[in-house]
Amino acid sequence: xxxxxxxxxxxxxxxxxxxxxxxxxxxxxxxxxxxxxxxxxxxxxxxxxxxxxxxxxxxxxxxxxxxxxxxxxxxxxxxxxxxxxxxxxxxxxxxxxxxxxx
Numbered sequence: 198x199x200x201x202x203x204x205x206x207x208x209x210x211x212x213x214x215x216x217x218x219x220x221x222x223x224x225x226x227x228x229x230x231x232x233x234x235x236x237x238x239x240x241x242x243x244x245x246x247x248x249x250x251x252x253x254x255x256x257x258x259x260x261x262x263x264x265x266x267x268x269x270x271x272x273x274x275x276x277x278x279x280x281x282x283x284x285x286x287x288x289x290x291x292x293x294x295x296x297x298x299x
Contacts, residue, residue, distance in 0.1 A: 220299055227296055231289035238285030245278045
């Protein structure tokens with residue numbers, strides 16, 4: 198956690214070093230926020246997908262007759278998890294290219 202805070206302060210130092218106007222600082226912080234947001238979304242999505250796949254494999258191992266139904270349900274769950282990551286990507290792109298605060 199300390200490394201993340203120090204990294205954020207380092208990025209803030211670059212943003213303030215040029216003594217730029219508020220628009221430039223907002224752009225710099227938007228880039229940092231988009232990177233952190235996408236990283237957290239990808240991390241959460243990967244954890245969720247791993248748990249989903251592990252539960253499906255365990256269920257199929259316990260009852261092989263339900264393998265097809267479990268696989269179908271798993272793919273639907275994976276699509277929903279991936280949709281959340283794509284929503285984070287869209288929000289990051291809006292923050293980077295069509296920032297409503299500028």
